[in-house]
Amino acid sequence: MGAKADRARKALDAMKLLGFSKKQSTPVLRRLLKIFNDNWEPIEDECYRALADAILDAQDNNQTPASQQVMQCIASFIGQPYQQTFTHPYSRYILGLLYQGTEAAQEDLEPHVTTRDDRHTYASAGEDDNETPLVKRPRMGTSEFGHQLQPGPLQPTGSAQGASASPETHRSLMLAQQAADHGDPSAIGDALILKEPKPEPQINVAQVKACRDARATSDAIDFNVGSSGAGARGRVVNQAQSLDSSLQAVPMGNNRVVSTVQNTQDASSVEVDVASSTNGEVKMSLKCNLDLSKFSISMEDVFKMVEEKCLHSYKVLPPDFSIGKLMSEVCQSVAQLGTRHADVHSNSGGLHKEAVAPFVQPIACKVAVGTNDNGAGGSSVLESSEPCLQNSIVAWDPELANCKRRTTHDVTDISKGEERIRITVVNEFGSETCPPSFFYIPRNLVFQNAYVNISIARIGDEDCCADCSGNCLSASLPCACARATGGDYVYTPEGLLKTAFIDEWTSVNLFPEKHHRFYCKACPLERSKNEASPDPCKGHLVRKFVKECWSKCGCGMQCGNRVIQRGITCRLQVFFTREGKGWGLRTLEDLPKGAFVCEYVGEVLTSSELYERAIESARNGKHMHQVLLDADWGSEGVLRDEEALGIDGTFYGNVGRFINHRCYDANLVQIPVEVETPDHHYYHLAFFTTKKVEAFEELTWDYGIDFDDVDGPCKAFRCMCGSRYCRDPRSTRRMDRAAGRN
Numbered sequence: 184m185g186a187k188a189d190r191a192r193k194a195l196d197a198m199k200l201l202g203f204s205k206k207q208s209t210p211v212l213r214r215l216l217k218i219f220n221d222n223w224e225p226i227e228d229e230c231y232r233a234l235a236d237a238i239l240d241a242q243d244n245n246q247t248p249a250s251q252q253v254m255q256c257i258a259s260f261i262g263q264p265y266q267q268t269f270t271h272p273y274s275r276y277i278l279g280l281l282y283q284g285t286e287a288a289q290e291d292l293e294p295h296v297t298t299r300d301d302r303h304t305y306a307s308a309g310e311d312d313n314e315t316p317l318v319k320r321p322r323m324g325t326s327e328f329g330h331q332l333q334p335g336p337l338q339p340t341g342s343a344q345g346a347s348a349s350p351e352t353h354r355s356l357m358l359a360q361q362a363a364d365h366g367d368p369s370a371i372g373d374a375l376i377l378k379e380p381k382p383e384p385q386i387n388v389a390q391v392k393a394c395r396d397a398r399a400t401s402d403a404i405d406f407n408v409g410s411s412g413a414g415a416r417g418r419v420v421n422q423a424q425s426l427d428s429s430l431q432a433v434p435m436g437n438n439r440v441v442s443t444v445q446n447t448q449d450a451s452s453v454e455v456d457v458a459s460s461t462n463g464e465v466k467m468s469l470k471c472n473l474d475l476s477k478f479s480i481s482m483e484d485v486f487k488m489v490e491e492k493c494l495h496s497y498k499v500l501p502p503d504f505s506i507g508k509l510m511s512e513v514c515q516s517v518a519q520l521g522t523r524h525a526d527v528h529s530n531s532g533g534l535h536k537e538a539v540a541p542f543v544q545p546i547a548c549k550v551a552v553g554t555n556d557n558g559a560g561g562s563s564v565l566e567s568s569e570p571c572l573q574n575s576i577v578a579w580d581p582e583l584a585n586c587k588r589r590t591t592h593d594v595t596d597i598s599k600g601e602e603r604i605r606i607t608v609v610n611e612f613g614s615e616t617c618p619p620s621f622f623y624i625p626r627n628l629v630f631q632n633a634y635v636n637i638s639i640a641r642i643g644d645e646d647c648c649a650d651c652s653g654n655c656l657s658a659s660l661p662c663a664c665a666r667a668t669g670g671d672y673v674y675t676p677e678g679l680l681k682t683a684f685i686d687e688w689t690s691v692n693l694f695p696e697k698h699h700r701f702y703c704k705a706c707p708l709e710r711s712k713n714e715a716s717p718d719p720c721k722g723h724l725v726r727k728f729v730k731e732c733w734s735k736c737g738c739g740m741q742c743g744n745r746v747i748q749r750g751i752t753c754r755l756q757v758f759f760t761r762e763g764k765g766w767g768l769r770t771l772e773d774l775p776k777g778a779f780v781c782e783y784v785g786e787v788l789t790s791s792e793l794y795e796r797a798i799e800s801a802r803n804g805k806h807m808h809q810v811l812l813d814a815d816w817g818s819e820g821v822l823r824d825e826e827a828l829g830i831d832g833t834f835y836g837n838v839g840r841f842i843n844h845r846c847y848d849a850n851l852v853q854i855p856v857e858v859e860t861p862d863h864h865y866y867h868l869a870f871f872t873t874k875k876v877e878a879f880e881e882l883t884w885d886y887g888i889d890f891d892d893v894d895g896p897c898k899a900f901r902c903m904c905g906s907r908y909c910r911d912p913r914s915t916r917r918m919d920r921a922a923g924r925n
């Protein structure tokens with residue numbers, strides 16, 4: 184028996200001991216081997232924990248979709264049997280992708296395929312609830328203050344690859360699951376990080392088994408859901424009664440979508456039918472083979488029962504979860520897809536335009552100009568007498584964002600579809616339904632004078648790996664891009680930043696006094712404050728860079744040395760903090776140490792533009808939210824103004840602008856990442872986790888504020904981070920510490 188077969192046998196034996204059959208374990212093992220490029224170690228680690236987790240995950244995927252829960256509830260109300268015998272279509276889809284190219288793909292999957300549009304259709308039928316972690320993952324445990332807080336150089340804690348194979352494995356699989364939860368098959372490709380993108384399978388309609396033993400009298404349950412999202416009405420009708428005449432059910436491809444939930448073994452089926460009219464109404468109906476003629480069912484009771492069932496199945500749902508809302512969202516999605524469809528048609532000559540539903544407002548809230556809608560809530564943003572620009576965030580005044588323009592936030596996705604994953608907004612404590620106004624941008628934009636020269640010609644051979652192919656991390660020798668980090672890649676094969684690097688960066692940020700500072704001869708910052716006689720430079724921390732492969736490299740987008748350029752992949756939520764810090768950002772899933780969360784994104788400004796904005800805001804008694812890109816100013820000689828850059832997330836930004844400050848033991852660290860430009864005038868500022876973070880924990884970073892600097896021009900907010908190491912002398916934690924109470 185070959186070594187590989189021997190290892191496979193051992194793995195299957197180990198699974199057998201855990202109660203998993205060979206049939207259950209074999210395809211999952213094949214899949215893991217593919218994910219890990221035939222590397223057995225992460226699979227064998229911790230007594231095959233990754234394999235066991237993956238098998239459980241595959242089983243988890245057999246969740247009951249909400250539409251089917253509705254049918255079950257109705258069946259149970261009228262006392263008819265309802266037997267669930269199907270597989271979750273998305274889990275099937277994930278498996279389809281994971282198994283592609285393997286024998287298992289052909290062996291294990293029934294012919295079930297769906298087109299991109301049909302997946303939307305199915306998602307519309309109540310499957311795609313991105314707002315909530317429908318499948319609660321097992322927690323990985325959090326080590327409190329997981330990294331060193333003692334001054335002094337941090338010791339690398341060993342190779343991250345070996346040290347935490349299991350959580351990393353877990354994360355790969357979680358990402359795949361979450362991608363499927365989101366109905367985003369393209370995300371699955373990335374979740375698998377090292378897999379080549381595969382062509383999508385093709386079929387017309389999402390089909391799953393359902394309603395096995397139901398009687399065949401074809402009744403329909405119609406839900407009239409207001410397109411404004413105001414609520415949901417329902418009634419049960421006989422199939423003979425068709426959709427209201429006001430709602431023209433037009434053929435699929437215009438404004439009607441039909442998703443058949445069908446048992447492939449018998450003829451019974453549940454049909455989800457969504458139609459929209461030209462006056463903006465959207466109507467959804469579920470048709471099932473149940474004899475409802477003798478029963479009068481309250482939709483309220485049905486919804487309540489479905490909600491309870493969802494809670495039972497999915498474990499974690501937001502407090503305001505309701506089937507009514509889910510239905511509303513289905514209707515909005517139909518309308519939005521209809522609008523996109525309209526655009527396509529109008530661009531191609533306006534044909535069919537009249538058949539398309541007008542745009543229906545998303546669940547949204549408008550923020551009025553000039554309202555005193557300070558997202559920072561109870562936190563005291565003290566006003567500065569003088570504009571201030573430091574190496575990190577100084578203070579933030581969301582009101583300032585309001586004074587320029589007013590925008591509308593979609594609380595079901597603050598990114599308005601700009602990110603690959605939806606980012607919801609919730610406020611469990613206050614009356615403000617959404618954060619103050621700003622424009623969401625997923626990537627930095629140059630404001631005006633900043634010199635951001637992205638040019639292929641400027642990238643020399645030494646700054647790219649043109650001869651590479653596929654995934655640089657699996658090459659026998661590190662490519663040229665790894666030279667920037669001492670010839671070693673900073674990422675693990677699972678896409679996590681290695682522990683040694685995180686600890687090093689964290690140390691620089693936490694203990695700047697222990698690290699090298701660069702003092703400019705002619706500091707651009709001081710120059711922008713006073714060109715005629717600038718003050719001496721106050722020093723800039725020298726920070727190490729990550730260098731990712733990019734377009735001039737021969738590798739592909741799936742290369743393991745490309746992480747931040749793929750964008751946000753973890754499930755995030757903007758929420759209102761209870762401590763009075765205003766809005767914050769949290770994760771909805773467990774994250775291992777080293778996970779990329781998001782970039783700090785905003786307008787790229789020159790140091791004098793930043794300063795001008797700071798003056799303007801100080802004049803209004805306001806502060807701004809600016810970060811300097813000064814990590815490598817020391818190697819640049821004398822910088823011209825247009826080369827000394829910073830990022831301002833006040834008016835245009837991404838979720839990074841919601842990350843609050845925490846003294847010392849923050850769970851994120853900001854790291855400079857070079858992607859498109861070899862010089863370090865411009866770079867990306869990326870947030871990675873410094874330790875394991877549990878689902879629903881707030882994400883924080885240490886702004887580096889010196890709270891003791893009471894004489895300086897900048898008056899920091901009163902810190903409410905709650906850390907036992909809080910530096911703010913006004914914080915109760917620090918006062919307690921000073922009094923020897925903790």
Ligand SMILES: C[S@@+](CC[C@H](N)C(=O)[O-])C[C@H]1O[C@@H](n2cnc3c(N)ncnc32)[C@H](O)[C@@H]1O
Pocket residue numbers: 557558559560562563564576577578579580581618763764765766767808840841842843844845900901902903904
């Ligand atoms: C980058 S913004 C973070 C998002 C902000 N909380 C919001 O509502 O938009 C920074 C501002 O948040 C508030 N903030 C952040 N961390 C804080 C903390 N630890 N304690 C009190 N306020 C905090 C301060 O008003 C600060 O100026």
